[in-house]
Amino acid sequence: MSRRPERSPFEPILPGATLGVLGSGQLGRMFAIAARRMGYRVHTFSPDSDSPTGQVADEEITASYENLDAVSDFAKRVSVITFEFENVPSATAEAAARFAPVRPAGQVLHVTQHRLREKTYLREHGFPVTPYRAVRSAEELQAALRELGCPAVLKTAGWGYDGKGQTKIQSPDEASSAWDQLETNEAILEGFVNFRLEVSVIGARGIDGSFANFGLLENSHSNHILDVTVAPARVSPRVAAEAEAIARGVLESLDVVGVLCVEMFLTQDDRLLINELAPRPHNSGHLTFDANVTSQFEQQVRAICGLPLGSTELLRPAAMANLLGDVWENGEPNWEAALRMPEVKLHLYGKSLARVGRKMGHLTAMANSADEAERIVREARLRLNG
Missing domain, CATH: 3.30.1490.20 (ATP-grasp fold, A domain)
Incomplete structure (x- = not known):
């Protein structure tokens, strides 16, 4: 089958079209939920079956990323392709791009899936790095x-x-x-960076170069895995503005079409250093599903489809707490106890096997202050095993 005629890069992909996702985890799941709500169909491609994305997609294709014939067949049946997992071989993205636009482009994937290439690229383009x-x-x-x-x-x-x-x-x-x-x-x-905070900015960039971001998010980790995110970050307006400017510069430098997260350290003397990039929606942005006018997942749909970017206004201060498989250690968590707190929203990812360190879901809450939102999600999580 020959390559389909190319559409104009500025011609929008409208609801009713089919969107393709490389990868099938929870990020793809939330992307698919947002896309289907907007009237799109979603196909997902990964080596896994009954996956978090596959459970809510219109079609789940299960094949190895190295199976380029299967990748090509997948790409022929969709209008645009994005990814929710950057550890996809470059050859996979290249094979897909022969039949449908891949957004962000494969070059973005090439840079961001390799830590050394990423750090070198950022340094050579004048961005502050560790x-x-x-x-x-x-x-x-x-x-x-x-x-x-x-x-x-x-x-x-x-x-x-x-x-x-x-x-x-x-x-x-x-x-x-x-x-x-x-x-x-x-x-x-x-x-080693003696930082006082870990922060992130999730930016979106459209085909026309338009840019939007969700403000500076404040993150805390446990055993190298994100534990809690708070919005807005509790920093000075100067630091927040500088972080947003760095993120915009990165997205523009890489010519990103889609969503990309810039993770940063804030040092003791208020310097920002880029830790790493993620060319997709990010765990720290899960709270946007409930707390922002437009979620990071809807924004991903808008960006890759050539639609106008949505408002990223934060409706109220918010927080998100990850739920790892550890929460299931003593059996099914006490969901009722957590949900007795009326501000709490529960998101589960449809994973059947709970393992220590595996991301199974998250809790979010909005409140009158960031401190209060954080207190609520932490208490709700404690109640799950109370």
């Missing part, structure tokens, strides 16, 4: 530690998320074991 060194052997790791000092964090160059593929090095004596532990031939050593 200090780092490329490492390809235990000997290079020792040399990098002498330059950056300890503690430091050693990460695989590619295929990492939620703390996977990384280890903290407290002293040079740990270098050899740390290198062996990662089982890789290419890594990145990042100097």
Whole structure:
């Protein structure tokens, strides 16, 4: 089958069309919910069946990302393709792009799925990043530690998320074991940042270059996994404005069409340093589903379809608490106890197997202040096992 005639890049893809998603986790699930509410059909492609996205999509295609014939067949049946998971092989995105536009483009995926390429790109384009060194052997790791000092964090160059593929090095004596532990031939050593906050900005950019963002979000992590997000971040207006400007610069530099999250550290002396990028909706933006005029998922639909971006106004201060598989350790959580708090909203992802550290759902709440919203979601989560 030949490649379909190309539509004008500015011709909108209207409701009734079919949108394709590479990946099938909870981000794709919430994207599909937003898209179907707007009248679109959704097809998802991944190696997994009965997936969080597949449960709510119109069609679930189960095949390996390396099966380029299956990828091509998938792409022929949709009007545009996006992804909810950046660890998709570049060849997959390239095969899909022969038959349908991929947004964000494969070049964005190429940069952001590889930590070393990402850091190098950001540094070369003038964005503030954490200090780092490329490492390809235990000997290079020792040399990098002498330059950056300890503690430091050693990460695989590619295929990492939620703390996977990384280890903290407290002293040079740990270098050899740390290198062996990662089982890789290419890594990145990042100097330790004495930060006071972890923050993120989720931006969206349209085909016409229009830009919108959801403001600065404040994040706290546990065991390298996002635990709680609060909006708006409790920082000065200057810091918030600077973070939003950095995010806009990144999206424009990469020529993103779609949604991209810029994760940053705020140092003790109020400097912002980019930690990493995610070229898709982000866990820290889950609260936008309930707390903003337009959610990050609807915004993704609008951006990739060439529609005007929606208002990102925060309706009230809000917070989100992740629900990991640990919550199921003693059986089914006490949902009723948490939902007795009338401000709380429950989102579950349709995953049948609860494992320690696996993201199973989240709670959100809005309140009169960010502090109060955070208190509510933390208390509601505690009630689940009370």
